[in-house]
Amino acid sequence: MKHLITITFFFVASFSFAQNGSRYRVSFADKENSVFSVDEPEMFLSARAIERREKFSIPVTEQDFPVNQWYIDSVVTYNAVFCNSSKWFNSIVVAIDSANEKKTLEKIHKLPFVRECVRVAKLTKAHPQKLALADTIPVSSFSLDDVVTMNPEDFYGISYDQIAIVNGANMHKDGYMGKGMLVAVLDAGFLHVDSAQVLQHLWRNNQIVDYKDFSGQNIPIFEEANHGAAVLSLIGGFLPGTLVGTAPQASFLLLRTEEGHTEYPVEEENWIAAIEYADSAGADVANTSLGYSTFDEDTMDYVYTDMNGKTARISQASQIAAAKGMLLVTSAGNSGLTEWQYITAPADADSIITVGAINQDSSLCYFSSQGPSPDKRIKPEVVTLGMRPAVMCPPGNVKKSSAGTSFSAPLMTGMVTCLWQEFPDLSAQKIREAVIFSAHKKHIPDGYFGYGIPDFEKARKYLRLELFETVLQYARVYPNPFTKELKVEVLYAEYDTLDIHIFSSVGRVVFSEKVPLTGYVNEYSITELSHLNPGVYVVVISCGSVHYVQKITKQ
Numbered sequence: 001m002k003h004l005i006t007i008t009f010f011f012v013a014s015f016s017f018a019q020n021g022s023r024y025r026v027s028f029a030d031k032e033n034s035v036f037s038v039d040e041p042e043m044f045l046s047a048r049a050i051e052r053r054e055k056f057s058i059p060v061t062e063q064d065f066p067v068n069q070w071y072i073d074s075v076v077t078y079n080a081v082f083c084n085s086s087k088w089f090n091s092i093v094v095a096i097d098s099a100n101e102k103k104t105l106e107k108i109h110k111l112p113f114v115r116e117c118v119r120v121a122k123l124t125k126a127h128p129q130k131l132a133l134a135d136t137i138p139v140s141s142f143s144l145d146d147v148v149t150m151n152p153e154d155f156y157g158i159s160y161d162q163i164a165i166v167n168g169a170n171m172h173k174d175g176y177m178g179k180g181m182l183v184a185v186l187d188a189g190f191l192h193v194d195s196a197q198v199l200q201h202l203w204r205n206n207q208i209v210d211y212k213d214f215s216g217q218n219i220p221i222f223e224e225a226n227h228g229a230a231v232l233s234l235i236g237g238f239l240p241g242t243l244v245g246t247a248p249q250a251s252f253l254l255l256r257t258e259e260g261h262t263e264y265p266v267e268e269e270n271w272i273a274a275i276e277y278a279d280s281a282g283a284d285v286a287n288t289s290l291g292y293s294t295f296d297e298d299t300m301d302y303v304y305t306d307m308n309g310k311t312a313r314i315s316q317a318s319q320i321a322a323a324k325g326m327l328l329v330t331s332a333g334n335s336g337l338t339e340w341q342y343i344t345a346p347a348d349a350d351s352i353i354t355v356g357a358i359n360q361d362s363s364l365c366y367f368s369s370q371g372p373s374p375d376k377r378i379k380p381e382v383v384t385l386g387m388r389p390a391v392m393c394p395p396g397n398v399k400k401s402s403a404g405t406s407f408s409a410p411l412m413t414g415m416v417t418c419l420w421q422e423f424p425d426l427s428a429q430k431i432r433e434a435v436i437f438s439a440h441k442k443h444i445p446d447g448y449f450g451y452g453i454p455d456f457e458k459a460r461k462y463l464r465l466e467l468f469e470t471v472l473q474y475a476r477v478y479p480n481p482f483t484k485e486l487k488v489e490v491l492y493a494e495y496d497t498l499d500i501h502i503f504s505s506v507g508r509v510v511f512s513e514k515v516p517l518t519g520y521v522n523e524y525s526i527t528e529l530s531h532l533n534p535g536v537y538v539v540v541i542s543c544g545s546v547h548y549v550q551k552i553t554k555q
Contacts, residue, residue, distance in 0.1 A: 020098035023083060023121040023266050024105065027091040028071050029113050036065040044087075048182070048282025052325045056427050063088055063320075071113055078107045083216055083266075084273035088320050089313065093269045095123055121264035150240070157242040158400060159390035161360060162234075166384055167455045168246065168415050174478060176418040178236075178250030182209065183417055184278035184286040185232050185410075186271055188258035189217075189225025193232060196396030198239040202252065207236070211254035212277065214270040221256045226394050228256065230403065231289050233392035234410040235417070243390045243398045246414020253278055263295050268314040268345070275321050284420060284428075286326055287413040288318075289406035291333040291344030291369075304342050305374045312345035322351035327420065327428035329413040331405035332356040332380040333369030343369045343379050353416065353432055354379050356450060357386020357408040364448050367404050371447040380450040381432075382439050384408045415456055423463045434459040461521055464491055475548035477539045481555045484530040490522045490541060490548075498522065499542040502552075505535055517543070529554070 036043055041050050041060045053060055067085045072092055076082050080094035096104050109117050152169045153160050163169050190211070193199055202208050213221055221228075236252060237245035255278065257270040271290070278286055292314060294301045302312060309315050318328050332354050333344040347354040347369070357365040365386050371379030386408035388400040401407075412435075420431045436442060438459035441452030464476075476489045490498055502511035510532060515524050532554050541548040 021096050021101050021123040022098075022119050023093055023095050023123060023264075024080075024108075025091050025093050025118045025120050025266075025269060026075055026108060027089065027115045027118075028067065029115045031062055031065050031068055031090060032113075033070075034062070034065050034068060038062070038064075045280050046282045049280055050282075052282060052284075055425075056325050058323070058325050067092060068113075071111075074111055075108055075114075078104045080104060080108065084214055084269055086269065086272045086317075087276055088317060089272065091269075093120065093266060097123075120269060121262070121266035124259070124262060155240050156244045157240070157390070158398070159237075159243045159245075162385045162389045162411050163244070163246065165358075165360075165362070166412075166415055166453065167457045168418070171415075171418050171422065171456050171460065172244075174422075176422045178247030178414065178417045178421055180424075181247065181250045181285065181417045181421050182253065182281070182283045183235060183247065183250045183413065184253040184255055184275070184281075184283040185228060185235070186255045186257050186274050186278070186286060186288050187228030187231050187290065188260050189219070189223070189256055190221050190228040190232060190254050191224060191226040191394060192222065192392075192396045193229045193254065194222040196229070196233075196392055198233055198237045198243055198392050198396065198398055199229075201238045201248070202236055207249075207251045209251050209253055210281065211256075212274070213256045214274045214277075215256050215259050215267075216270075217256065217259060221254065225256075225258075225260055227258075227260075227289070227403070227406065228254065230391045230393065230401070231287060231406065231410045233398075234389065234407055235287065235414040237392060237398075239398065243392070246411050247417040248414075250414070250417050253281060253283055258290055263292075264297070265292070265295060265300055265313075268292060268312065268317075271314050271346075272317045275317055279321055279324050279326060283326060285413055285417045286321065286328050287410050288328065288330045288346060289403075289409050291331055291347055293333075293335070293340055293342075293344040302345065304340075307343055307345060307348035307373055308375045309349045309373065309377075312348070315346040315349040318346040318349035318352050322349070322428065325428055327416060327431060328352040329409050329416060330354050331409040332371075334367040334404035334406070335369045336365070336367045341370055343371055343373065347379065348373050350377065351429065351432070353381050353412060353435060354450070355405060355409040355412045356380035356383040356448070357405045358383045358449075358453065359387045360385065362453060365404065368408075368448070369405065371450065378445045378450050379447065381436055382412065382451055382454050383449050384411050384453060412454075415454070419456060419459055419463070422460065426463060430463070434462045437462050461491075464489075475541045475550070477541075477550045477552055480550075481553035482529070483555050484527070486526040486529060486539075486552070488524045488526065488539075488541065490517070490524075490543070498524075499540075500524070500526070501540045501542075502526075502529075503538045503540065505537070510537065 083093040085092045235245045237243045238248040255274040356368040388402045436451045438455045439452035445451045
C-alpha cells in the first residue's frame with residue numbers, strides 16, 4: 001500500500017543585480033578584531049564539524065573564522081552587491097554596476113584592509129524568485145532490507161553493473177549503505193529532485209538535510225538543470241528493481257554552484273563558498289562533477305601547467321577541505337579527445353579522489369580526461385563506470401545515459417561513503433588509501449586509468465588489516481542472522497590452525513572444526529547448518545590463546 005507525504009520547502013533569498021558590469025573578488029589583508037575565538041568553535045562550526053575535528057585531531061584555527069563583517073559592510077557601502085564570502089581565503093565576491101564601476105572599484109581598493117580586487121565575471125541578468133511547494137510524493141513499498149533477501153541482479157535492476165564493477169554488493173548486503181554519513185553534492189540545478197519517485201525516500205526519511213544556492217541564479221534549484229539531480233540519483237537513488245544508488249541511506253546537502261549559461265572563474269568562488277558551508281555543517285564526503293579549464297573570456301583561461309593543485313583557487317580549496325578531514329571525490333573531466341585532453345580543476349588537487357570513466361568492458365572511455373598532473377602525480381586516482389550507467393533523467397524517469405566522468409564520480413562517492421561508514425574511526429585519507437590499494441592497476445598506474453578499478457571487498461579487507469595491526473586480532477562471522485550457511489573471516493597469522501566452535505544457547509557444541517590458517521586473510525564457509533533450530537548461538541574462534549566470540553541468530 002502506498003501513502004502520500006507532502007514536503008514543504010523553506011524560502012531562500014538570493015542576490016540580484018543589473019545586467020551590465022562585473023563581479024569582483026575582494027580579498028582582505030587580515031581577520032583582526034574578529035568576534036570569534038578558537039575556544040568557542042560552536043559559534044561558527046556545527047557540533048558535527050567540531051566532532052570531526054576532535055576525532056581526528058584537526059585543530060580549529062583562525063582560518064575557520066568567518067570574514068570580518070565590518071569589512072564586508074564597508075565594501076558594500078560603495079553600492080557593491082554582496083554575493084559570496086570565503087573564510088578560508090578571507091575574501092568576498094561583489095557585483096558592481098557598470099555605471100560607476102571604475103570609481104566604485106577605486107574606492108574599495110583604497111580601503112586599508114583590502115589587499116586586492118580581481119575581476120571574476122561579468123554580470124548577468126537574474127530575477128529573484130521564491131521556491132514553490134513540492135508536489136506530493138508517492139512512498140515506495142520497497143525496503144532497504146530487500147538487499148539482504150533479493151538476488152543482487154533483481155534488487156539493483158539496470159543499475160546492477162555500476163555496483164558490480166567495483167564489487168560493492170556485499171558491502172551493501174552487510175548493511176553499509178551510507179546511514180549516518182553526510183554527503184555534500186556541489187553541482188548545477190537539481191531539477192525534479194523534489195518529486196521524482198527514485199528520490200522520494202530521501203524526503204520521507206529526512207535525508208535531505210539542507211539545500212542552498214551559491215550561484216546567484218535566482219531560479220529555484222528544483223526547477224532548473226538536471227545535472228545535479230542525475231548525480232544525486234547515482235548516489236542516493238532508491239527504486240529496487242530499477243535503480244539503487246551507491247549510498248541510498250546517506251544524508252545530503254544539495255549545493256548549487258554552477259552557472260550553466262556562462263563560464264567564468266566566479267563559479268570557483270561559488271564552489272569555495274559551498275564547500276566551506278559543507279565543512280561547517282560537518283559533511284563527511286563531497287562530490288564535485290564539475291571542472292574548469294577554459295572560460296568565456298580567453299584571458300581567464302588556465303593552461304595545463306596550472307593543473308598542479310596549487311594554482312586554481314578551487315583546487316587550493318579542495319586541499320584545504322581535505323585537511324579539515326573531509327573526503328572529496330571529483331570528476332577527472334571529459335576532455336580526453338579534445339585539444340585540452342588533460343584533467344581540469346579541481347581534479348588536480350592533492351589528497352582527493354579523482355575519478356575517470358570506463359566502459360562496461362573495463363576499457364577506458366574515449367572522453368575521460370588524462371593525467372598525470374604537471375608535477376607528475378598520478379591522476380586520475382581511480383576509474384569506474386562512466387558510459388551509460390542507470391540514472392534519473394527528466395522528469396524523473398530512470399534509463400541508461402552517459403554524461404562521462406560526471407557520472408563515474410558520484411558512483412565512486414557513494415561507495416567510499418559506505419566504506420567510511422563501516423570504518424568510522426579511520427580518517428578520510430586512510431579510506432582514500434584503501435580505495436587506491438584495492439584498484440587493479442595499483443602496481444602499474446598510468447595517466448589513463450590511474451591506479452585502476454577499485455574492488456571494495458579488497459578495500460574492506462585492507463582496512464580490517466589496519467585494525468588488526470592495532471588490536472592484534474580480527475574476526476567476523478556473517479551473515480547475521482543466517483539461514484543455512486555461515487562465513488568466517490579471520491585475520492591472524494601467528495598460528496597454523498584455527499578452531500571454530502558453535503554453541504547452542506544451553507552450551508552444547510553444535511559445530512566444531514579445525515581449519516588451516518594460510519596467511520593474514522583467511523576465509524571459510526560453514527555450509528551444513530540448515531538442521532539447526534531457529535534461535536541464538538555463540539561462535540567461538542580460537543587461535544592458540546587468542547579468542548573471538550560472537551552471538552549469531554538462526555532464522
